[in-house]
Amino acid sequence: MDSNNLALALQITHDLLQAAMQTMQKIGAAHAAGRNLSDDELAEFVSADDVAKKNLELAIAARDNDPAGTSPL
């Protein structure tokens, strides 16, 4: 495994863990306040997914316009 693949794998692992921790922290904060996750708080997850969806759309479009990889994304 070269350093690039290792760095990429660790970045993905970091991103997954960070996402999991943020989710659990939000749920835990609600529980600590003596309540469950509200609709407004759930809406934040919806918004975050909308952003991720748009980012992936843009990345796909960028690759479609540069299939040979001549310009950095």
Added chain:
Amino acid sequence: MRDAVLSNYQRIRHVVAERFLYRLAVMLRWLESPFGSTLTFASSIGIVVALAVLSACTSLTSPQTFNEKAAVALSSVTALRNTTTTLLTARKITAADAQNVQNQLNTAREAIDIARSVATSDPKAASDKLSAALAIVTALQTYVATRGT
């Protein structure tokens, strides 16, 4: 009653922990596959640290209500979109692969949105929709790991 609630709480916590560990297992397989090599010392340390953080994280809390389960499902979809974006940007997968993942995740998201809309009127249907969405995400995790090699 209290025992039943505690038992259910522990079961949900176990499922959540299992799902996150599965993601890590998928990552491990992806780590090992490109060159057929064993994990390096550095990556092993990273994974051990990640597991420790994960263990601490999942012991903090677990989803109990529909909103909380929906939040976990949504964050799973979001995390997979971000992983796909990372792999595409790093040129580990093609645009066609990424588009395929995006389409499937859109389907999962639609299932979650439907579940949210019927959560009050039909909790059973909402739970089934969430399960369907999570099944899609689980299958996609394997797909992305396979295509990322």
